[in-house]
Amino acid sequence: MSLSYFEIVGGNRLRGNVRIGGAKNAALPIMAASILCDGEIILHDVPNVADVNSLCELLRKLGVDADRREDGALRLIVRDEMNCRAEYDIVRKMRASICVLGPLLGKRRKVQVSMPGGCAIGDRPVDLHLRAMEKLGAEVELVSGDIVAKAKKLKGCEMFLGGPFGSTVLGTGNAMMAATLAEGVTVIEMAACEPEVVDLANFLNKCGAKITGQGTPRITVEGVKQLKGCEYRIIPDRIEAGTFMVAAAITNGEIKIENCRLDHLMAFVDRLAAVGVSVEKTDFGCIVSSARRLEPIEVTTQPFPGFPTDLQAQLMSLLCLADGNSIVTEKIFPDRFMHMPELNRMGARLRREGATVVVQGVKKLVGAPVMASDLRASAALVLAGLSARGVTKVNRIYHLLRGYERMEDKLRALGAEITRKEGGQAGDD
Ligand code: EPU
Numbered sequence: 001m002s003l004s005y006f007e008i009v010g011g012n013r014l015r016g017n018v019r020i021g022g023a024k025n026a027a028l029p030i031m032a033a034s035i036l037c038d039g040e041i042i043l044h045d046v047p048n049v050a051d052v053n054s055l056c057e058l059l060r061k062l063g064v065d066a067d068r069r070e071d072g073a074l075r076l077i078v079r080d081e082m083n084c085r086a087e088y089d090i091v092r093k094m095r096a097s098i099c100v101l102g103p104l105l106g107k108r109r110k111v112q113v114s115m116p117g118g119c120a121i122g123d124r125p126v127d128l129h130l131r132a133m134e135k136l137g138a139e140v141e142l143v144s145g146d147i148v149a150k151a152k153k154l155k156g157c158e159m160f161l162g163g164p165f166g167s168t169v170l171g172t173g174n175a176m177m178a179a180t181l182a183e184g185v186t187v188i189e190m191a192a193c194e195p196e197v198v199d200l201a202n203f204l205n206k207c208g209a210k211i212t213g214q215g216t217p218r219i220t221v222e223g224v225k226q227l228k229g230c231e232y233r234i235i236p237d238r239i240e241a242g243t244f245m246v247a248a249a250i251t252n253g254e255i256k257i258e259n260c261r262l263d264h265l266m267a268f269v270d271r272l273a274a275v276g277v278s279v280e281k282t283d284f285g286c287i288v289s290s291a292r293r294l295e296p297i298e299v300t301t302q303p304f305p306g307f308p309t310d311l312q313a314q315l316m317s318l319l320c321l322a323d324g325n326s327i328v329t330e331k332i333f334p335d336r337f338m339h340m341p342e343l344n345r346m347g348a349r350l351r352r353e354g355a356t357v358v359v360q361g362v363k364k365l366v367g368a369p370v371m372a373s374d375l376r377a378s379a380a381l382v383l384a385g386l387s388a389r390g391v392t393k394v395n396r397i398y399h400l401l402r403g404y405e406r407m408e409d410k411l412r413a414l415g416a417e418i419t420r421k422e423g424g425q426a427g428d429d
Pocket of ligand 1: 025026028096123124125126127128129130163164165166167168169170171192196309310332333375376403
């Protein structure tokens with residue numbers, strides 16, 4: 001693992017245009033769905049990020065050819081259906097590897113996937129994924145840390161996929177993928193409504209699946225005999241777009257964001273408006289600019305269409321500079337606050353009470369060496385660094401590289417002083 005870090009000299013107002021890439025969290029399950037399909041799949045706008053590369057590596061092990069064409073499109077085609085096992089080495093690196101569970105069971109009728117552990121954002125169970133596979137008729141057991149699921153055939157059913165924290169995004173994806181090749185009709189109740197789930201369903205339908213209700217809590221999947229490959233464009237990454245919106249706001253800048261869908265960011269834009277940030281719709285995106293004074297707000301993360309947990313850390317960086325006290329409550333991953341102590345090292349005043357953080361606004365943040373702990377926390381620290389007085393060193397940016405494509409280039413093009421350097425602190429992980 002390369003230990004690189006970002007050095008940021010804060011204080012520049014960001015101005016200019018940025019183009020948002022395809023959504024990592026839509027691309028990953030869509031790539032995994034290739035396992036279900038006969039024939040070639042061409043995917044456009046798959047971001048070139050570490051998680052995508054890890055999944056390509058896993059898919060190759062599972063007998064899927066995965067290569068980038070010269071024009072950047074990702075080409076996937078199943079070559080061999082023998083291997084059905086996703087090993088710990090790769091699942092450990094990327095929890096989203098669990099998204100091969102549904103397609104492997106659906107197509108190959110057996111699957112062995114290492115049980116994902118927790119991660120920096122907290123405990124991350126997969127009980128709902130397993131419940132879905134069982135409901136469809138699979139026998140599921142845990143053998144030496146691996147989930148082993150088998151089925152002679154899968155049968156359509158009714159399933160409820162709600163847990164203590166609401167719906168599950170990848171669990172809904174797994175259920176849909178396994179059900180596409182099952183016999184009969186499957187109804188998924190309390191399905192996740194996230195745009196990434198809708199994108200997966202739209203892709204599967206283009207391959208010949210019969211899915212309706214995507215984007216609502218009840219998804220119906222009518223089983224079909226076969227899925228074929230197709231050509232498909234991944235939706236824009238709403239989280240990358242939201243991150244650049246905060247970059248504009250936190251530097252008092254003005255950024256034109258292209259390839260961004262505001263209908264995927266309603267709750268986020270609503271909260272930005274409450275803070276006093278202007279988001280003006282354009283033909284292909286929006287223009288974001290900020291008033292000088294930032295109002296304090298209350299915000300609670302929720303499943304879509306609520307405020308996304310994946311933008312909680314970034315918004316918190318902005319709220320550090322609001323004129324008063326804000327309240328941030330995390331309802332999806334109650335421990336997802338690893339950015340908090342690092343922001344405090346930069347002069348923020350944050351105090352945590354359970355799943356809530358009270359953000360006492362300060363006049364300025366000051367540069368400091370800080371440590372990234374997960375993907376979105378890293379983005380929050382970069383944003384804080386852009387606005388801080390002095391130099392911020394964000395260590396361990398390999399977290400950031402998992403999900404943001406060329407972030408430093410994009411920020412530099414907007415006028416930020418940010419450099420990627422080799423070296424940096426190791427330490428406990
Ligand atoms: N949950 C259960 N049981 C399960 C599955 C989930 O209780 O079987 C709980 C989780 O612990 C959590 C809640 O349900 O409290 C929601 O988790 P979900 O399953 O929806 O998360 P996920 O599908 O594993 C995806 C994204 C995450 C994003 C969450 C929530 C991908 C690859 N990952 O994870 O993205 O935070 O949905 O929106 O799509 C990121 O990109 O930085 C990231 C972490």
